Amino acid sequence: MRTGLALLCAVLALASLALGPVDLAALWARDPELARNLFIELRLPRTGLALLIGAGLGASGAAAQALFRNPLASPDVLGPSSGAALGAVLAGYFLGAGVIGMAIGGLAGAGLSLLLLLALAGRGAGATRLVLAGVAVSMLLGVAINLALSLAPSPFALYDLMFWLMGSLNDRSLPQLALAAPLILIGIVLLLRAAPALDTLALGEEVAQSLGVGLSAVQARVVLAIALATGAGVAVAGSIGFIGLIVPHLVRPFVRHRPGAAIAPSALAGAALLSAADIAVRLLPAALDLRLGVLTALIGAPFFLCLIMGRR
Amino acid sequence: MLAFASMTTGAVSAATPARVVSLNLCTDEYLLLTARPGQIASISRLGADEQESPLARQARGLATNSGQLSEVIEQRPDLVLTMGHDPQGVALAARLRIRLIALPYPTSPAAVVAQVQQVAALVGNTPAGTTFAARVAALTASAPKAQPGLMIGGSGLAPAMDGLAAGWLRLAGIAQQQGGQISLERLLVQPPPILIRNVYRRGQLSGPQAWSQHPALRQLRVTQVEADGRAFLCGGAAMPAEIARLRKALAT
Amino acid sequence: MLEAIDLARPPMLAPTSLTLHPGQLTGVIGPNGAGKTTLLKALAGLSRGPGTVRLDGHPFLPHPQRLAWLPASRDAVWPIPAAALVQLGLGPAAAPDPAAVSAALSACDAMALAHRPVAQLSTGERARVLLARAIVGRPAWLLLDEPIANLDPGHRLDVMALLASETARGAGVVLALHDLDLARRCDRLLLIVSGAVIADGPPHMVLDTDQLGRVFGVQHGPDGWVRCSRFDH
Numbered sequence: 049m050r051t052g053l054a055l056l057c058a059v060l061a062l063a064s065l066a067l068g069p070v071d072l073a074a075l076w077a078r079d080p081e082l083a084r085n086l087f088i089e090l091r092l093p094r095t096g097l098a099l100l101i102g103a104g105l106g107a108s109g110a111a112a113q114a115l116f117r118n119p120l121a122s123p124d125v126l127g128p129s130s131g132a133a134l135g136a137v138l139a140g141y142f143l144g145a146g147v148i149g150m151a152i153g154g155l156a157g158a159g160l161s162l163l164l165l166l167a168l169a170g171r172g173a174g175a176t177r178l179v180l181a182g183v184a185v186s187m188l189l190g191v192a193i194n195l196a197l198s199l200a201p202s203p204f205a206l207y208d209l210m211f212w213l214m215g216s217l218n219d220r221s222l223p224q225l226a227l228a229a230p231l232i233l234i235g236i237v238l239l240l241r242a243a244p245a246l247d248t249l250a251l252g253e254e255v256a257q258s259l260g261v262g263l264s265a266v267q268a269r270v271v272l273a274i275a276l277a278t279g280a281g282v283a284v285a286g287s288i289g290f291i292g293l294i295v296p297h298l299v300r301p302f303v304r305h306r307p308g309a310a311i312a313p314s315a316l317a318g319a320a321l322l323s324a325a326d327i328a329v330r331l332l333p334a335a336l337d338l339r340l341g342v343l344t345a346l347i348g349a350p351f352f353l354c355l356i357m358g359r360r
Numbered sequence: 361m362l363a364f365a366s367m368t369t370g371a372v373s374a375a376t377p378a379r380v381v382s383l384n385l386c387t388d389e390y391l392l393l394t395a396r397p398g399q400i401a402s403i404s405r406l407g408a409d410e411q412e413s414p415l416a417r418q419a420r421g422l423a424t425n426s427g428q429l430s431e432v433i434e435q436r437p438d439l440v441l442t443m444g445h446d447p448q449g450v451a452l453a454a455r456l457r458i459r460l461i462a463l464p465y466p467t468s469p470a471a472v473v474a475q476v477q478q479v480a481a482l483v484g485n486t487p488a489g490t491t492f493a494a495r496v497a498a499l500t501a502s503a504p505k506a507q508p509g510l511m512i513g514g515s516g517l518a519p520a521m522d523g524l525a526a527g528w529l530r531l532a533g534i535a536q537q538q539g540g541q542i543s544l545e546r547l548l549v550q551p552p553p554i555l556i557r558n559v560y561r562r563g564q565l566s567g568p569q570a571w572s573q574h575p576a577l578r579q580l581r582v583t584q585v586e587a588d589g590r591a592f593l594c595g596g597a598a599m600p601a602e603i604a605r606l607r608k609a610l611a612t
Numbered sequence: 613m614l615e616a617i618d619l620a621r622p623p624m625l626a627p628t629s630l631t632l633h634p635g636q637l638t639g640v641i642g643p644n645g646a647g648k649t650t651l652l653k654a655l656a657g658l659s660r661g662p663g664t665v666r667l668d669g670h671p672f673l674p675h676p677q678r679l680a681w682l683p684a685s686r687d688a689v690w691p692i693p694a695a696a697l698v699q700l701g702l703g704p705a706a707a708p709d710p711a712a713v714s715a716a717l718s719a720c721d722a723m724a725l726a727h728r729p730v731a732q733l734s735t736g737e738r739a740r741v742l743l744a745r746a747i748v749g750r751p752a753w754l755l756l757d758e759p760i761a762n763l764d765p766g767h768r769l770d771v772m773a774l775l776a777s778e779t780a781r782g783a784g785v786v787l788a789l790h791d792l793d794l795a796r797r798c799d800r801l802l803l804i805v806s807g808a809v810i811a812d813g814p815p816h817m818v819l820d821t822d823q824l825g826r827v828f829g830v831q832h833g834p835d836g837w838v839r840c841s842r843f844d845h
Contacts, residue, residue: 244705300690305691
């Protein structure tokens with residue numbers, strides 16, 4: 049399965065590099081220098097970020113569902129996306145940080161929101177309590193973002209709210225890719241290393257403990273990894289939802305439903321799905337002006353509903 | 361054509377109202393331009409904020425409000441000015457018998473001139489309105505031949521080709537080439553002869569403003585000029601000075 | 613040797629000291645809420661509190677080969693096939709071992725269920741698969757909380773036989789159970805009432821009529837177990 053997904057990612061990456069408002073091939077013939085600049089400064093960051101952010105979201109979704117033993121868990125519900133948005137907003141509006149500073153703010157925000165989550169839920173808390181705490185943290189942060197933007201010195205800050213709520217990969221830059229990439233990759237690696245412990249967790253928290261899996265340690269590691277894997281992406285591209293929720297469900301049947309084993313294929317599938325969505329956004333008629341975050345929500349929400357109905 | 365959709369309530373007060381309040385940045389600017397000192401009871405926070413309006417310096421020492429009518433009732437204004445659609449404000453003013461005038465958003469420099477003259481008449485300073493009209497007429501008469509160009513604001517959004525900002529740009533000799541979301545790729549491959557960057561709140565970054573800092577823009581080899589974002593926020597009373605400044609910048 | 617030294621979990625379990633020996637089948641009986649589960653979890657090192665537990669003289673860290681814990685709850689969140697689930701019992705660091713998994717499944721009469729998702733099994737079937745998970749690593753100690761609770765009579769006997777064979781290979785088995793008939797098959801019984809071990813010894817001694825009457829309010833008559841008054845003894 050992994051080879052199939054990796055191949056799919058490669059194909060989508062090539063498609064993403066080739067697609068854009070400008071015909072790159074024709075431009076290359078005319079003005080190779082400009083074509084090269086366009087490719088490096090615009091096409092490459094966009095493609096790279098779609099793959100990486102998608103992978104981070106997919107892996108985080110699978111890990112969250114494994115850790116909380118709940119198929120409805122995802123980074124969207126647990127707070128890191130809102131935390132990252134809040135951190136970036138605070139860094140940009142109130143501290144006057146530049147693009148890099150905002151990304152760091154986003155990372156800090158994601159991490160702090162997850163720490164808040166763990167503090168609220170308590171050490172070694174059961175799955176239910178963790179999910180409830182996550183929902184509470186998410187709501188709190190949503191309110192905080194609204195408040196921050198309302199209090200922001202600029203009255204036009206509220207227009208920015210849309211950016212944070214519904215992300216976009218439009219016109220991202222190479223420095224943004226260079227910043228987000230290592231952080232997301234480290235996060236994904238940490239999640240992959242936690243996969244065996246997360247598989248064991250499927251036996252239940254007590255049994256996992258008896259098999260040598262320290263619950264608090266796993267929680268801390270996974271939470272940190274999710275913060276890295278999602279926080280940097282949000283700071284650079286805004287909130288992109290539903291990838292982390294959907295992808296593990298698509299992938300788990302192929303790994304015999306073991307939640308930890310699903311992390312690696314979820315990363316690949318997430319990368320593919322987000323790249324495909326970003327390509328779709330570029331192919332849709334310009335009049336629609338559909339943002340990536342809106343498209344993923346449009347696909348994801350009905351899927352989520354089917355999921356809930358199926359479980360009844 | 362002159363959308364005189366002002367909503368007047370209550371009895372018409374004396375020719376020179378003693379206490380005038382503005383609840384909106386754009387009417388703040390109109391007031392600062394036409395009212396006499398001491399006539400202005402309060403303007404909105406934004407009008408007194410140097411990051412929001414080029415005329416803010418004139419507002420030093422004035423009381424400010426947050427744009428809500430309820431806040432200024434205690435000052436017993438003779439006249440309240442605001443812009444745009446505010447049904448609640450209008451209803452409240454009617455109940456309290458306060459004279460509230462809600463000007464519509466102007467869509468062209470000519471509309472702005474009409475509004476300035478209207479406000480000048482309301483505050484009993486018609487000459488101020490006439491002066492403004494003359495200034496704009498002079499700018500229109502001396503407008504350089506329009507050459508194609510592109511003004512871009514935050515997030516790569518360009519003002520509409522037939523909108524208020526485009527109307528003013530024509531007086532600076534620029535014909536806005538395109539409106540709406542600008543694709544950075546197309547901008548690089550088919551750059552406009554002149555690029556005007558609308559700079560607003562330079563020190564403060566947010567997601568959309570990151571667009572204007574994109575490294576790819578640095579490689580753009582076209583004439584680039586900066587516009588004062590504050591003036592273009594309203595496209596109103598502060599524009600003649602801004603157009604004059606733009607003309608000078610474009611001439612070099 | 614598994615030792616508990618002044619092990620207590622207030623308010624559920626009073627300070628208890630015990631020594632359990634490998635190769636023995638020890639049953640833990642007592643009324644509901646007496647503290648059976650609390651004692652077992654404490655012995656398994658899964659709860660924190662006063663007192664110590666030592667394995668072969670040393671305080672121990674949980675490890676798949678040292679001790680296996682089987683809780684009473686049978687819930688399964690993920691529809692993992694039985695064989696894959698049993699494989700997880702070998703621990704997070706283990707390589708796939710289909711032979712061990714098959715052996716464990718057949719010992720629990722669950723081979724037919726190998727490819728069925730655990731979440732779709734009946735409670736009894738699931739109980740057998742979960743038991744297979746517990747024995748797959750051939751741990752030195754098995755601590756089981758009510759392993760026969762959902763099983764039909766035939767499978768109950770099968771499980772007791774399986775546990776007996778585990779002790780034969782040298783493991784120490786401790787299980788909590790309510791079935792007093794099957795409790796007779798244990799080598800040793802601990803009777804817990806209100807958090808204290810009030811009887812500890814071979815079944816014929818612990819299951820004597822007076823004890824049972826006092827503790828459970830039952831006695832064994834010609835037609836099987838019947839209710840009796842607690843205060844007749």
